[in-house]
Structure formats: structure tokens, C-alpha cells
Amino acid sequence: MSEQMTEPQWTTVDGLATRLWRDGQGKPLIWLHGAGGAEWLPLHARLAARYQVWLPEHPGFGQSAEADWIEGIDDLVFYYLDWVREFDLREVTLVGHSLGGWLAAELAVVTPSWLRRLVLIDAAGLVIPEAPIADIFVLNAEERAELVRYRPVGQGSTGLSETAQGRDAMAAIALDEATAHSRSRNDHMVARLAWNPYLANPKLMRRLGRIGVPTTVIWGVGDRLIPPRHGEAYARQIPGARLHWVEEAGHAPHRDNADAVFAAIVEEA
Numbered sequence: 001m002s003e004q005m006t007e008p009q010w011t012t013v014d015g016l017a018t019r020l021w022r023d024g025q026g027k028p029l030i031w032l033h034g035a036g037g038a039e040w041l042p043l044h045a046r047l048a049a050r051y052q053v054w055l056p057e058h059p060g061f062g063q064s065a066e067a068d069w070i071e072g073i074d075d076l077v078f079y080y081l082d083w084v085r086e087f088d089l090r091e092v093t094l095v096g097h098s099l100g101g102w103l104a105a106e107l108a109v110v111t112p113s114w115l116r117r118l119v120l121i122d123a124a125g126l127v128i129p130e131a132p133i134a135d136i137f138v139l140n141a142e143e144r145a146e147l148v149r150y151r152p153v154g155q156g157s158t159g160l161s162e163t164a165q166g167r168d169a170m171a172a173i174a175l176d177e178a179t180a181h182s183r184s185r186n187d188h189m190v191a192r193l194a195w196n197p198y199l200a201n202p203k204l205m206r207r208l209g210r211i212g213v214p215t216t217v218i219w220g221v222g223d224r225l226i227p228p229r230h231g232e233a234y235a236r237q238i239p240g241a242r243l244h245w246v247e248e249a250g251h252a253p254h255r256d257n258a259d260a261v262f263a264a265i266v267e268e269a
Contacts, residue, residue, distance in 0.1 A: 018064035021055040024048030034098030060189035097121040118215040124199040131229040150250035208237035215241040220249030
């Protein structure tokens with residue numbers, strides 16, 4: 001099924017009406033999205049040929065309902081424990097990107113019985129003082145787009161308005177009213193979940209050794225938002241984890257080099 005044919009449905013868990021994209025057959029794969037929000041992509045359609053893919057939109061993001069009691073990543077962890085129980089999912093492959101990768105790692109730490117495999121893609125969550133995560137809260141939309149965009153080593157950055165790439169990025173973020181509203185809600189929720197400590201849990205690093213399922217860490221070699229040293233740390237701290245570097249990719253390798261990400265996800269299934 002193509003991404004154009006996959007429409008979101010509305011679900012209610014813990015009293016919260018949230019959007020969910022779902023397609024495919026086989027064992028379940030849950031994809032936890034990052035700070036930019038949920039979107040059904042061609043990669044998800046490809047994965048749906050092998051898995052039953054579940055792509056929920058986190059509470060408070062996009063069009064999903066907000067809850068006052070979700071104030072930190074730990075609250076979102078308990079929400080998703082209820083969410084998986086609501087749908088009675090078992091033998092789950094859990095994939096998380098960026099903020100969603102941090103969430104996935106926190107879920108895996110509690111070793112739920114339903115978890116079969118963990119995949120972290122350019123995940124937030126760790127505190128590495130010598131390789132800090134870039135501060136997205138001080139950037140405007142154009143600057144964030146530039147930071148996330150893959151830029152080959154050696155390519156200069158002279159400002160969005162001075163390059164063809166910059167003009168493309170500015171055109172890409174021209175927003176209609178609905179999209180602008182969704183982006184505003186996403187930013188609000190990211191601030192609630194990850195303002196301080198910033199996009200991380202200082203206790204997570206030492207807890208990663210509790211993860212007891214096969215784990216794949218996928219990282220764009222050109223990630224300028226969350227430095228590759230975070231990928232190395234995840235792979236080093238999680239027992240038996242395998243690290244896949246994705247060439248010609250930045251913070252969103254599932255967009256920049258979807259073929260490589262697809263291969264890394266399915267090859268060890």
C-alpha cells in the first residue's frame with residue numbers, strides 16, 4: 001500500500017484521542033516519531049510489506065489530544081505501556097527516531113515482555129558534555145531545516161538565502177495554516193517533554209545495560225543535530241547492540257537514505 005493510500009485513524013487510549021497510521025501484516029513494528037511530528041513515509045509503506053506497521057502520533061503533537069499529566073518523557077513511557085496493552089501487541093519491533101528514539105530506549109529499559117527488538121535512529125536521550133545536542137529552541141524554522149538537512153563534508157554554509165539549497169529549504173517550509181498549527185503544537189510538546197534537562201535523561205546512560213533484546217543503532221554520518229558520538233555511546237552501552245552508519249545522511253537518515261535504513265531494519269529481523 002502506498003503512502004497516499006494510507007490514511008490515519010483515530011484511537012483513544014487513557015482517554016486521549018490520538019491519530020494512528022497502520023498498514024501491513026505480520027509481526028508488529030511500532031514507529032515512534034521525532035520532534036517534527038508523525039508522517040507516513042514511503043519507507044513505512046515498504047516496511048508494511050514485511051510487518052504490521054503502527055505509527056502513532058504522540059499526545060499533544062499534530063492533531064492528537066493533549067493531556068496535562070504528560071509533563072515529561074517518563075509520562076509518555078507509561079502512556080505507551082498502556083497503549084501497547086490496549087492493542088494487545090506482542091513480539092514488537094520498536095523503532096524510534098530522535099525524540100522517539102529516546103522514548104523507545106526508555107521503554108526498552110523497563111524490559112516489557114512484549115518487546116522483541118529495538119531499533120534506535122539518531123536517538124536523543126543521552127548527556128554527552130563533549131558532544132552536546134544542538135539547541136533547537138534557539139533556532140527558527142529555516143535554521144532547523146538547514147540543521148537537519150544532510151550536507152556533505154566540506155560543503156560551506158553561507159546562510160539559507162545565499163545558496164540554492166537554502167532557497168529549496170525555505171520553499172519547503174512554506175506552511176499552510178494547519179501545518180503551522182501542528183508545528184506550533186509539536187514545539188510546545190517538545191518543550192514540555194525535554195526543555196530541562198534538554199532532550200535527555202541524565203540517568204539513562206547507566207540504565208541502558210538493562211536492555212535485554214536485540215538492538216540495532218542506526219545513525220546518519222552527517223548528523224549535525226545529535227552528534228554521531230551519541231550513536232557510539234548507545235551501541236557501547238546496550239549489550240550486544242549493532243551500530244549501522246548511514247552514508248549520505250544527516251539527522252533524518254530514513255529520509256536521506258531510506259534504502260540503507262530499510263536494509264538495516266530488516267536484515268536482522
